[in-house]
Amino acid sequence: MLTLFHPATGQVRVKGITTCPNGVLHAWLQEQLTQILALLPAPLELSPAQNRERWQHWQEGLQIAPSIGEDMPPLRLLLALDNLSGHHTPSFVMWLCEHGIMPLYTPLGGSWLNMSESIQRIIVRRALDGEHPSTPQQIIDWLEQTAEGWNADPTPFVWGGKRKRRRDRARDRRHALGGSGAYSRRVLRSHRTLVAQRQEA
Numbered sequence: 001m002l003t004l005f006h007p008a009t010g011q012v013r014v015k016g017i018t019t020c021p022n023g024v025l026h027a028w029l030q031e032q033l034t035q036i037l038a039l040l041p042a043p044l045e046l047s048p049a050q051n052r053e054r055w056q057h058w059q060e061g062l063q064i065a066p067s068i069g070e071d072m073p074p075l076r077l078l079l080a081l082d083n084l085s086g087h088h089t090p091s092f093v094m095w096l097c098e099h100g101i102m103p104l105y106t107p108l109g110g111s112w113l114n115m116s117e118s119i120q121r122i123i124v125r126r127a128l129d130g131e132h133p134s135t136p137q138q139i140i141d142w143l144e145q146t147a148e149g150w151n152a153d154p155t156p157f158v159w160g161g162k163r164k165r166r167r168d169r170a171r172d173r174r175h176a177l178g179g180s181g182a183y184s185r186r187v188l189r190s191h192r193t194l195v196a197q198r199q200e201a
Helices: 022-039 048-057 090-098 115-128 136-152 162-172 191-200
Strands: 002-006 011-015 077-081 101-105
Touching: 002 022, 002 115, 011 115, 011 136, 022 077, 022 090, 090 101, 115 136
Parallel strands: 077 101
Antiparallel strands: 002 011
């Protein structure tokens, strides 16, 4: 299931396929991204230096990033991709950059950072749980119909969830020691408190 997902709106674009060579993947992505770009507001008018700075801003800290030329088009879209070799094909990356799209690759073993996989699990579960499709085309039809139903009332995604809440609660139970990176799981009484207790005794 080819998938493009916009977390801020919850809108998803999917296409069921039986095989996924680069020619199929790239053609579909280019078609969908062209449609998305046509719906975006006109890009800001920036000087070449400002435009270059915007591209460079999103490359800070990246181990894999496309080369930035002197005459880059206005940056219009950020595209999160996993690290499949097909996503690094030079002709595809060049097409993205020529259209003002910055590819951002999730780290190896970090597919959980790609929310497209999250929406795929939701759609697959809704389409196929308890069902017994008899043909690949039936699976494709159900997946695409389920995506259409999702888009009728989409749910935006935000970073967080149960794992983040657990980490936040665990962090709240820690007490920093002397401004360092070390911490204690119980509150340490201050020196003044100890002195006052001794004086009272």
